[in-house]
Amino acid sequence: MKIEENKSSLAKETKKILQKNKIHLNNNLGQNYLIDEFKRNQIISFANLKNDDNILEIGPGIGTLTIELAKKVNKVTAIEQDTNIFKILKKRLKNENINNVELINEDALKVKFPDFNKIVSNLPYQISSPITFKLLDYSFDLGILMYQKEFGERMVAKSGNRNYSRLSAMLYFKSLIEILDNVSPESFIPKPKVESVILKLTPKKNINSKISDEEFKNYEIVCKTLFQHKNKKCKNALIDSRQILGYKDKKLLKSKLNEIDVNELFLKRAVNMSPEEILLLSKKLETVIKK
Template identity: 65%
Template sequence: MNSKGNESLSKATKSILNKYRIRLNKNLGQNYLIDNNKRNQIINFGDISKEDIVLEIGAGIGTLTIELAKKAKKVIAIEQDSNICKILNQRLKDEKIDNVELINDDALKIEFPKFNKIVSNLPYQISSPITFKFLDYDFDLAILMYQKEFGERMNGEVGSKNYSRLSAMLYFKCDVKLLSDVSCESFIPKPKVDSVVMGLTPKESKIDSKDFNVYSKFTKALFQHRNKKIRNALIDSRHIVSNLDKKEIKKRLNDIDDERINDYLTKRVVVLSPEEILFISKELNPIFND
């Protein structure tokens, strides 16, 4: 350990797990942070005040929850594992903390109560769907821990190996910033890969909700085939953007006489910028859905 704080957090975590005979399941994303310096850093990144209602996904035994609750107006802590949830509930009682709303449920399946900030060491297996879900909510700031590879894809540049549906979706919604690297040694059980802390700050919207919904569908369809040409990607993922069958989709694509659209249809998905994907989604959506 590199500090007494780290040692105490590590010992405290192991002591709680031993006391309740809990064996963490890496397959469920149960990798608990034991680096006190990183915990403090994450909370500081959140700039928490008594005005803030903080959402935490994957609260675990309360490594972040308890410290967040000391700074925030309220913490909404969601934990799916019922046994872990009982432990956290008892810890909150022992610490006399009464500003945590503890929810024992699947974060992907519930409607979130009102919040304005998100601070979470996310279960890695739900990183993608939970991030897309966050985009449906209004918030001021999100401080989120991800596997390093996932974090790199959040800011993927057009045409690069990291350019993905994720980076294209975030482009119109948030400014994304890498805040800190986190070694795999900072967790128990130790994961096979390092992690990163990412900051998401919502942007002023350049796109209305109707257009974004259309963009979202087309982005999902296209990036299922990121190395194919736009035309072929849309044919192969037609069920996402239209109810038409393959023959009719092909016919409508063949009938397009707009030179600019036809030029885009010959390009590969990975080379299109988010603005270009938005353009073709708005142009093609009425053609596929009239």
């Protein structure tokens, strides 16, 4: 009963703010606002906030997370692209007398992020992949992030799993990822058509990286090449996606691949190759890839 009351309370507050400002949320643009106070508190608890933390939030909306985060940390930097929503949040912060939030009215994919040590966000789902890889180019302690459930399951999938993909393989060397909890469509307005998950993301730069930046560039190229044809045998997948490797001539690439002693890997399919095996292959292909 308490959870339902909390959800109802936050829902009423959110609807009141939106109606007052004549804002109509667009489901197609990923404008789904959290109205479940229990889930909001859970997200904040997962972040293990300290009073000296500097938080980055992407897509803060009307401040459902922002205001509560600001009460517990040194600073919050919130990046909101929608100008109308940005103005509402700015006004709310002023009314709440909150002065440790820096608001940026920009596209998060285009703006340079300021210094932060944690990111806490209900991410716009349509930019999930590019914003995640952009984040991992920065140094920070951890992220507590909301994703579409299907996307989250692809992020953590292991080789051989039906959800294993280029995304899974790419993130393997970039971060530790843990699904912390599920979130139902009823926790948002408007209700999305999909379920969501809360993830904890810890950059591997802060732990133990098995791969250098230069090696990762080759690894990225090979992942892209293989997963375009993830159910084909590795060698055939490389040949069929040869343009990514810098080749037009099928016979030329085939002859170069024949010179490399990785026949065991060439017979495997990308969907069954572990990230370590793909990394080994990318190192063997270093002289073959045209940059």
